[in-house]
Amino acid sequence: MALKNVLVTGCSSGIGLAIAARLAKDEQKRFKVYATMRNLSKQEALVQAAEECVGETLEIKQLDVCSEESIKDCVNDIPDRKVDILVSNAGIGLIGPIECQSIDEMKTVMDTNFFGLVRLLKEILPDMKRRKDGHIVIISSVMGIQGILFNDVYSASKFAVEGFCESLAIQALKFKLQLSLIEPGPVITEFERKVFEDGMKMDPSGVDDETANMFTDIYLKNYKSVFQSLGQTAEDVAEHTLKVILAENPPFRHQTNNLYTPLTTLKYADPNGDLPIDTFYKMVFQHDKIFNASLNFIKLLRWRSTRSFDLGKT
């Protein structure tokens, strides 16, 4: 495989950082990684994760997906503007009742998660089409397949990404370009912490008591245990992304979390769309004790399997 230039967005932390480090450290040196972030003062964690690669297989550059100018400047700085693989990863979350969120906050989510991808492609797609070569990898989410309680706007932004890509994929095929949506479930990153802290700070005065209680007593109360039971590491998602990049025929959709797949399968099982909504409703409002017991059971199984794996190694 010839050396591939990879541009990754949102590499200051989490999944973007893990993907940039994993590709830069590739033993076969198949990638030159342009790891980008909007704020270069946050590069220390990436430098630490892939120190030996900096200036070799890894270059760190500024790129804000909300600024066309910064995208253009970054791409112009890459030799021959040649991006073989784009990993569109930068994203932000938003949780809570819509009554407590301003339209401006919602627009920022759409501007980053959806229009961020559109801006990148407006700059990079024409070159890929001309070369009839390129792979566009997008870090979407299981919430791009199925909405979750109190994630209305975030989920809408990922649905927008998925619809956009489904449409574009048909045209891309004509130019021999690949498009792949990576769909993680919960991943333990800064995202989880930031979203939870913002949720805790939310002013509930604009919403009725029943909704406010639902958000604090059900959603926020269970938030951490969902991540602890079902959460993956960013490094795990990076391994999945590498496999998709290296695949001879990369899939259009790739879910990274086997524990979550039974839930997304509900979406595909019922064309009327009632099955997943009904199941989530019952899980949250009627069978919450069973739901919590299942999460604890999964947590225990995962802890035991890690423990036996560790014991096996020594």
Ligand SMILES: NC(=O)c1ccc[n+]([C@@H]2O[C@H](COP(=O)([O-])OP(=O)(O)OC[C@H]3O[C@@H](n4cnc5c(N)ncnc54)[C@H](OP(=O)(O)O)[C@@H]3O)[C@@H](O)[C@H]2O)c1
């Ligand atoms: N964590 C999860 O549970 C989960 C699950 C499914 C999908 N995802 C998706 O995975 C992607 C990465 O999230 P993560 O979990 O790794 O979260 P993270 O650790 O918070 O990383 C998000 C990255 O995006 C960057 N970013 C935000 N706005 C940006 C902008 N305007 N321009 C450039 N970069 C920007 C952040 O930079 P700053 O440090 O400057 O803010 C950060 O580097 C997101 O698209 C997210 O929707 C996450």
